[in-house]
Amino acid sequence: MSSSPHVLELRDISKHYPTHCAVTKLNLALARGEFFALLGPSGCGKTTTLRMIAGFEEPTAGEILLNGASIHRLPPYRRNVSTVFQNYALFPHLSVAKNVQFGLRRRGENHIETRLAEVLHLVQLTGKESRFPAELSGGERQRVALARSLVLAPDVLLLDEPLSALDPNLRKQVRAELKEIQRRVGITFLFVTHDQEEALSMSDRLAVMSSGELQQIGTPEEVYLRPRTRFVASFLGALNWLDDFGIRPEATHVARLAPDTAVSPRPATVLRSTFLGNCLHVEARLATGQQVVAEVSRFSGTFAPNESVFVWWRPEDELRFL
Amino acid sequence: MKRAGWTLSIYALAAYLFLHLPLLILAVFSFNQSRFTLWEGFSLRWYAAAVRDSQLMQGAWNSLVIAVVATGLATVIGTLCAYGLWKRNAPLLTGSLYLSLVTPEIVTGISLLAFYEWMFRFLRVQLGMHTVILAHVSFSIAFVVIVVMARLRNVDAQLEEAALDLGANEWQAFRYVTLPVILPGVIAAALLAFTVSFDDYVITSLVSGVNSETLPMVIYAIARRGVNPVVNAISAMIVFGFGALILISERLRAR
Amino acid sequence: MKRLRAWFLAPSWATMLLLFIAPLAIVLAYSFESRGVYGGLSLPWTAESYQRLADPIYLVILWRSVWIAGVSTLVCLLLGFPLALFISQSGSRKNLYLSLVILPFWTSFLIRTYAWMFLLRDTGLINTLLQKLGLIHDPLPLLYNDGAVILGLVYSYLPFMVLPVYATLERLDRTLLEASADLGARPWSTLTNVTVPLCAPGIRAGAILVFIPCLGAYLTPDLLGGGKSVMIGNLIQNQFTTARDWPFGAAISLSLMAIVMLLLWIFARRSSEGLV
Numbered sequence: 090m091s092s093s094p095h096v097l098e099l100r101d102i103s104k105h106y107p108t109h110c111a112v113t114k115l116n117l118a119l120a121r122g123e124f125f126a127l128l129g130p131s132g133c134g135k136t137t138t139l140r141m142i143a144g145f146e147e148p149t150a151g152e153i154l155l156n157g158a159s160i161h162r163l164p165p166y167r168r169n170v171s172t173v174f175q176n177y178a179l180f181p182h183l184s185v186a187k188n189v190q191f192g193l194r195r196r197g198e199n200h201i202e203t204r205l206a207e208v209l210h211l212v213q214l215t216g217k218e219s220r221f222p223a224e225l226s227g228g229e230r231q232r233v234a235l236a237r238s239l240v241l242a243p244d245v246l247l248l249d250e251p252l253s254a255l256d257p258n259l260r261k262q263v264r265a266e267l268k269e270i271q272r273r274v275g276i277t278f279l280f281v282t283h284d285q286e287e288a289l290s291m292s293d294r295l296a297v298m299s300s301g302e303l304q305q306i307g308t309p310e311e312v313y314l315r316p317r318t319r320f321v322a323s324f325l326g327a328l329n330w331l332d333d334f335g336i337r338p339e340a341t342h343v344a345r346l347a348p349d350t351a352v353s354p355r356p357a358t359v360l361r362s363t364f365l366g367n368c369l370h371v372e373a374r375l376a377t378g379q380q381v382v383a384e385v386s387r388f389s390g391t392f393a394p395n396e397s398v399f400v401w402w403r404p405e406d407e408l409r410f411l
Numbered sequence: 412m413k414r415a416g417w418t419l420s421i422y423a424l425a426a427y428l429f430l431h432l433p434l435l436i437l438a439v440f441s442f443n444q445s446r447f448t449l450w451e452g453f454s455l456r457w458y459a460a461a462v463r464d465s466q467l468m469q470g471a472w473n474s475l476v477i478a479v480v481a482t483g484l485a486t487v488i489g490t491l492c493a494y495g496l497w498k499r500n501a502p503l504l505t506g507s508l509y510l511s512l513v514t515p516e517i518v519t520g521i522s523l524l525a526f527y528e529w530m531f532r533f534l535r536v537q538l539g540m541h542t543v544i545l546a547h548v549s550f551s552i553a554f555v556v557i558v559v560m561a562r563l564r565n566v567d568a569q570l571e572e573a574a575l576d577l578g579a580n581e582w583q584a585f586r587y588v589t590l591p592v593i594l595p596g597v598i599a600a601a602l603l604a605f606t607v608s609f610d611d612y613v614i615t616s617l618v619s620g621v622n623s624e625t626l627p628m629v630i631y632a633i634a635r636r637g638v639n640p641v642v643n644a645i646s647a648m649i650v651f652g653f654g655a656l657i658l659i660s661e662r663l664r665a666r
Numbered sequence: 667m668k669r670l671r672a673w674f675l676a677p678s679w680a681t682m683l684l685l686f687i688a689p690l691a692i693v694l695a696y697s698f699e700s701r702g703v704y705g706g707l708s709l710p711w712t713a714e715s716y717q718r719l720a721d722p723i724y725l726v727i728l729w730r731s732v733w734i735a736g737v738s739t740l741v742c743l744l745l746g747f748p749l750a751l752f753i754s755q756s757g758s759r760k761n762l763y764l765s766l767v768i769l770p771f772w773t774s775f776l777i778r779t780y781a782w783m784f785l786l787r788d789t790g791l792i793n794t795l796l797q798k799l800g801l802i803h804d805p806l807p808l809l810y811n812d813g814a815v816i817l818g819l820v821y822s823y824l825p826f827m828v829l830p831v832y833a834t835l836e837r838l839d840r841t842l843l844e845a846s847a848d849l850g851a852r853p854w855s856t857l858t859n860v861t862v863p864l865c866a867p868g869i870r871a872g873a874i875l876v877f878i879p880c881l882g883a884y885l886t887p888d889l890l891g892g893g894k895s896v897m898i899g900n901l902i903q904n905q906f907t908t909a910r911d912w913p914f915g916a917a918i919s920l921s922l923m924a925i926v927m928l929l930l931w932i933f934a935r936r937s938s939e940g941l942v
Contacts (some may be wrong), residue, residue: 143576144575144576145572145575164575164580165572165575165576166575166576166577166578166579166580170576171576171577172572172573172576174569174572174573176567176569178567178569178570178572178573179573180570180573180574180588180592181570181592182591182592191574191577191579191587192577192578195577195578195579195583196578237577238576238577241577241578419748419751419752419755420752422748422749422752423748423749423752423753423763426745426748426749426752427766427767429745429821430766430767430770430821430824431766431770433778433781433782433784433785433821434770434773434777434778434781436781436784436785436791437777437780437781437784440784440791447789447794448784448789448790448791448794449794449798487677488677488678488681489678491674491675491677491678492674492675492677492678494671494674495671495672495673495674495675495678496675497671499671501675504675504678504679504682507682507686507687508678508682510686510927511682511686513878513926513930514882514923514926515878515879515881515882515883515884515899515922515923515926516882516884517882517884517899517902517903517919518693518882518902518919518922518923519686519689521693521902521903521906521915521916521919522686522689522690522692522693522919523685523689524906525689525692525693525696525912525916526685526688526689526692529692545685546685548681548685549681549682549685549686552678552681552682556678581670582670585670603772606772606773606774609774610774610775610776612775612776612885613884613885617903617906627774627776630776630777630780631776631889634776634780634783634889635889637787638783638784638787638789638790642780643784646774646777646780646781649773649774649777650773650774650777653772653773653774654769654772654773657769657772657773658769661765
């Protein structure tokens with residue numbers, strides 16, 4: 090049945106509006122069973138891309154292929170993709186059970202009760218079948234939305250900022266749960282987020298977008314350690330920029346005396362030292378006048394303003410872009 | 412905001428009395444034994460007379476039939492229209508709906524009369540129940556559209572997208588998701604349209620035929636001749652009946 | 667999605683075209699025809715009906731309609747504003763008091779007008795009571811005059827003034843009133859210098875919502891004014907029944923419509939917020 094190695098392919102996808110261009114020549118290929126993140130700041134076109142895959146927007150140019158078959162002209166209800174919306178969009182007049190069964194009933198499938206029980210068990214909502222959305226917590230509502238989409242066994246599950254509506258303290262737990270669910274069902278997950286920590290921690294691969302264009306695709310390590318553009322480097326973490334290259338704070342070392350192993354240590358004056366709990370951020374001014382931030386373990390002692398120190402890093406940690 | 416002062420509260424009481432007393436007095440005197448405006452004891456004779464009056468009862472029946480049919484049609488057409496206008500502009504249609512609301516009834520009435528007379532040159536029909544029903548549908552649609560639109564504005568637009576995403580086509584999304592959610596508003600609109608239709612005098616009197624006299628027309632004729640306690644009785648029944656319907660309608664709109 | 671929406675609009679389009687726009691178009695056509703020998707219509711096309719409107723007899727009726735509608739609107743404002751103020755200061759009971767204003771409106775218009783006949787007649791309740799109390803000897807002619815019509819119109823359309831004014835009061839920024847008091851203004855002064863001017867949009871909306879139906883009123887002047895208080899609505903009805911002068915009736919109707927639409931246009935231009 091599946092002839093293509095990729096479950097989802099976007100070829101030269103563009104979306105133009107009269108006033109601006111939301112997405113330009115986007116190329117993406119997702120493997121089966123991947124947990125993929127689309128990362129970027131607001132307005133970068135990631136949500137538009139998601140909506141084009143789901144079928145709520147029509148691309149101005151380009152093709153979308155699902156298992157090798159073209160779907161970009163099909164209406165949403167004929168595509169085997171399902172969306173978990175940012176605010177969940179649960180049907181308020183239907184119970185949890187009826188919400189989850191909705192897609193199955195439209196298709197006229199059999200064994201609805203069994204599949205309902207299975208999927209509710211998967212998302213840990215067994216026993217809440219007759220509750221209504223208004224009676225559920227935010228986290229429970231997300232799980233209903235997830236169950237509702239998963240029970241249809243889509244080829245790709247689309248998630249629009251799945252964690253942004255949740256309480257911050259709930260997010261780490263839900264991240265782990267989502268990963269576990271994805272691992273168990275083996276369905277390709279494509280989620281959209283502006284939070285780089287989410288993208289790095291959850292995805293097998295991620296794509297960074299900016300102003301409608303794809304900046305880089307790769308595994309979290311690749312994208313973080315070997316960013317291809319300055320945008321990617323500064324979006325995925327902090328960056329000290331020195332004229333024509335950058336260096337990350339955690340790769341920047343600072344001490345009163347530089348060890349012999351240090352390569353070209355530079356003299357600097359401490360401007361400020363901020364205690365962040367698990368580490369220190371030390372801001373220092375180099376002799377050249379540039380400012381850098383170094384992330385220092387809190388076990389390395391303290392630094393006072395105006396102290397003379399040395400700053401160094403490994404040459405291979407320098408990030409240069411064309 | 413600060414609590415209302417004494418003067419304002421007393422004024423408000425007087426204003427509410429002004430609004431409600433005439434109808435209450437009307438109702439009270441419907442139980443008057445005497446036909447004159449002097450209280451002579453409690454009696455139900457006027458209610459009995461109202462029920463026995465064949466013209467009144469025939470008028471009531473006609474009004475009921477017209478209201479039910481016209482309301483049914485107007486509610487369906489109006490709900491579909493409100494849904495169609497939701498998130499999509501049709502300025503000409505919206506404009507003519509609003510225009511139909513502000514057009515004085517007498518103008519609507521005579522224009523429909525003129526229209527019917529002109530049509531009758533080609534069709535072999537006359538004024539009757541059907542002409543009244545069509546007229547009522549025409550002016551009720553705007554009411555229904557406004558009430559249902561208000562309800563639709565509170566509906567999350569993504570609910571329909573979710574339905575489509577899960578495999579429902581456009582019609583199914585409307586039927587299984589949007590319609591159930593707006594149903595209380597639709598029913599409230601229907602109740603409103605019913606009272607407007609049942610009570611209409613001006614337009615109805617112009618486009619009605621010989622055999623389609625409605626209750627307001629009969630009441631008007633009696634009232635014109637002078638004060639008659641039978642009118643008090645039938646008025647009391649209508650007022651309290653309508654009041655109940657409107658209360659239900661308000662409850663539904665708030666849900 | 668778009669195609670389905672278009673189908674949904676079709677029935678209303680058909681109804682509005684057939685039962686609202688077409689009739690008005692026919693009235694427009696009729697207004698330029700001549701009166702036939704036995705009533706009804708005949709050619710030639712003429713603008714004579716419109717020219718007749720300039721006759722003093724009809725201008726008097728127009729003037730009376732405008733005057734009655736104007737006075738009714740003013741009275742509605744004077745009575746309605748304090749009521750709206752009261753409701754907005756009622757805390758938790760706001761909705762109850764608001765419903766108490768709206769509820770009578772939705773009961774029968776005809777019956778509410780009849781209720782005033784019952785009260786104002788020579789043998790009506792008010793006169794009977796006053797006579798019984800010995801305050802008057804002969805009944806007061808309370809019915810069948812302009813005053814009774816104004817009373818009936820105010821009674822019918824008061825909620826149309828209360829609701830928009832209340833809506834504006836609700837959206838009022840309370841801190842502005844507090845600032846006024848803080849700067850030394852006494853309650854009455856705050857009311858006239860701050861509250862009322864800020865309510866101008868609501869007052870304008872209420873005025874339009876009352877004035878237009880009053881201008882085109884038919885039933886109220888018919889029942890409460892007898893033949894003594896003829897307004898435009900009565901004149902129109904007359905042309906289509908007893909007088910059987912349809913072209914003239916059509917001309918008056920369209921002129922009334924023109925006035926209504928002109929008022930709405932002026933209103934729409936002067937207010938940035940919509941009517942609904």
